Amino acid sequence: MEDQGRRPVDPAADPEERRRQRAIRRREEMIARRKRVRMMKLLLAAAGVLLIVILAGVGIGRAVKAGKKTGAPETAKTDVKGQVTAGDGQEGQDGGGDASGGEAQEGSGEEGGEQDASAGQDAAGGASAGSKLEQAKLLAAGYDYDAAIALLEGDDSPEAAKALEEFHSAKASCVAADVTTIPHVFFHSLINDDRAFNAELVGADRVRQNNAAMTTTVEFDAMIEDMYEAGYVLVGLDDMCVKTTGEDGVVHVAQNNALMLPPGKKPFVLSVDDLSYYHSYGIGTQGYATKMVVDENGKPKCVYTNENGETSVGDYDVVPRLDTFIENHPDFAYRGARGTVAMTGYNGVFGYRTNNYYKDINDPHLDLDQIQWLQEHPDFNWEQDCADAKAVADAMKAEGWTFASHTYGHLNAEGADLEHLMADHERWKTVNSPILGETDKIIFAFGADIGIVGAYTADNAKFQYFKSEGFNIFCNVDGNIGWTEFGDTFMRTGRVALDGFTMYQAMSEDGVVHSVYAADYEQLGIHDVASFFNQYRPTPIQSE
Numbered sequence: 233m234e235d236q237g238r239r240p241v242d243p244a245a246d247p248e249e250r251r252r253q254r255a256i257r258r259r260e261e262m263i264a265r266r267k268r269v270r271m272m273k274l275l276l277a278a279a280g281v282l283l284i285v286i287l288a289g290v291g292i293g294r295a296v297k298a299g300k301k302t303g304a305p306e307t308a309k310t311d312v313k314g315q316v317t318a319g320d321g322q323e324g325q326d327g328g329g330d331a332s333g334g335e336a337q338e339g340s341g342e343e344g345g346e347q348d349a350s351a352g353q354d355a356a357g358g359a360s361a362g363s364k365l366e367q368a369k370l371l372a373a374g375y376d377y378d379a380a381i382a383l384l385e386g387d388d389s390p391e392a393a394k395a396l397e398e399f400h401s402a403k404a405s406c407v408a409a410d411v412t413t414i415p416h417v418f419f420h421s422l423i424n425d426d427r428a429f430n431a432e433l434v435g436a437d438r439v440r441q442n443n444a445a446m447t448t449t450v451e452f453d454a455m456i457e458d459m460y461e462a463g464y465v466l467v468g469l470d471d472m473c474v475k476t477t478g479e480d481g482v483v484h485v486a487q488n489n490a491l492m493l494p495p496g497k498k499p500f501v502l503s504v505d506d507l508s509y510y511h512s513y514g515i516g517t518q519g520y521a522t523k524m525v526v527d528e529n530g531k532p533k534c535v536y537t538n539e540n541g542e543t544s545v546g547d548y549d550v551v552p553r554l555d556t557f558i559e560n561h562p563d564f565a566y567r568g569a570r571g572t573v574a575m576t577g578y579n580g581v582f583g584y585r586t587n588n589y590y591k592d593i594n595d596p597h598l599d600l601d602q603i604q605w606l607q608e609h610p611d612f613n614w615e616q617d618c619a620d621a622k623a624v625a626d627a628m629k630a631e632g633w634t635f636a637s638h639t640y641g642h643l644n645a646e647g648a649d650l651e652h653l654m655a656d657h658e659r660w661k662t663v664n665s666p667i668l669g670e671t672d673k674i675i676f677a678f679g680a681d682i683g684i685v686g687a688y689t690a691d692n693a694k695f696q697y698f699k700s701e702g703f704n705i706f707c708n709v710d711g712n713i714g715w716t717e718f719g720d721t722f723m724r725t726g727r728v729a730l731d732g733f734t735m736y737q738a739m740s741e742d743g744v745v746h747s748v749y750a751a752d753y754e755q756l757g758i759h760d761v762a763s764f765f766n767q768y769r770p771t772p773i774q775s776e
């Protein structure tokens with residue numbers, strides 16, 4: 233038998249279980265927040281009614297109508313998928329390009345109430361049942377029917393009985409996904425304004441790169457919305473496989489044949505490359521965010537400076553933008569899954585200059601961009617940048633994001649020889665592991681790979697090296713959407729970029745690879761690229 237001599241990995245270290253726990257915690261927080269908002273509205277409504285009564289009593293008839301209108305509480309909405317979304321006015325902030333929505337929505341002045349809310353849950357029996365029900369519905373919305381069912385165990389209210397029936401029937405209707413055909417899409421950092429395409433401002437070379445390899449916030453939002461409408465559900469790379477560790481310590485990787493989704497729902501995987509805000513991204517001059525931060529709610533957000541020099545914190549890149557989308561559409565993520573972020577280390581991470589070479593401006597490894605940056609930032613504190621970056625990484629992990637190596641120096645793993653790859657990976661571990669932690673995923677830069685199909689074998693020295701360093705999941709860029717190969721000890725997936733080049737190819741019949749990308753976008757449910765394609769992009773767009 234295939235599984236002989238293997239034992240399952242320690243359940244405490246099981247990422248699935250950890251993610252489930254995190255999802256539960258997150259949902260508890262969300263529910264507590266919504267409860268506070270509702271309570272506030274009820275109080276306001278009660279105050280309104282009281283006012284009406286008083287006014288009516290004094291005999292000012294006309295004031296009654298107006299008071300009723302403003303005092304009416306908003307009702308909770310139930311959308312077509314059956315999950316409850318609180319009617320707290322947070323919808324409709326998907327406004328293209330205006331990324332400040334995500335920031336504004338959090339700041340509704342309800343800090344410091346977490347403990348009160350959970351204490352109230354225990355004290356008031358009725359409220360407790362209600363919130364448990366809501367919590368269970370959120371779990372079910374994220375396809376974790378078992379957890380939802382377990383949560384309502386012992387609750388014999390008619391509402392719970394009805395919900396349980398729904399969960400059981402939804403669970404029974406689910407079908408196992410074919411994990412060998414799951415599309416894997418990826419993005420670079422998002423562009424927030426049109427400076428990126430203005431050669432007079434940023435130079436022709438940057439325009440060429442921004443145009444080919446990048447996506448704007450408006451384009452990103454449109455594509456994610458289309459994929460959601462098409463029934464796509466975000467799953468993690470770790471959801472695609474089952475890992476078991478043999479007696480010899482070798483990790484074996486098999487297909488997950490129990491990735492269960494309702495009929496009509498289609499899994500996809502997402503990754504983000506190069507989340508470092510490199511010096512080449514212009515640091516506030518080309519429309520990119522400049523760094524990531526953790527906001528007052530513990531959420532990963534981005535700092536961005538616009539054309540007018542105004543700086544704000546909000547959803548200015550893939551990570552917070554997708555988090556906000558999933559907060560509003562919990563059925564877009566399978567059990568709280570998020571994307572995988574492919575990290576280099578040479579310019580630091582998340583906009584922090586965490587590479588230890590930055591500690592000394594005379595370090596011979598520094599290039600001219602790095603030296604110039606240090607000269608412009610005389611109060612740079614390396615330890616502080618490392619601490620801030622680690623806080624961002626931890627906040628991202630809490631949301632469900634995972635990290636991959638993208639090699640330290642953005643190497644072409646196909647062209648580089650083994651010794652170079654080994655030295656490079658040592659650097660990755662030195663500068664990135666203390667901040668990002670361990671990873672068993674590598675997403676090769678330049679879409680390169682270390683072997684053709686079927687060539688991750690015992691005599692492939694590069695594969696053997698990476699495997700010995702703990703890597704189990706390997707990603708390249710592949711022309712065939714949804715291409716995945718399972719070996720005994722690895723999973724390898726091909727990715728498709730949703731960027732300027734592929735968008736242009738998909739929408740332009742004279743594009744050199746039009747048919748390939750038109751088919752990919754069609755499969756992803758993104759039917760009309762031209763309708764959201766940024767009009768300031770110079771065309772035609774050539775491959776980088």
Ligand SMILES: [Zn+2]
Binds near residue numbers: 505506638642677678
């Ligand atoms: Zn890259």
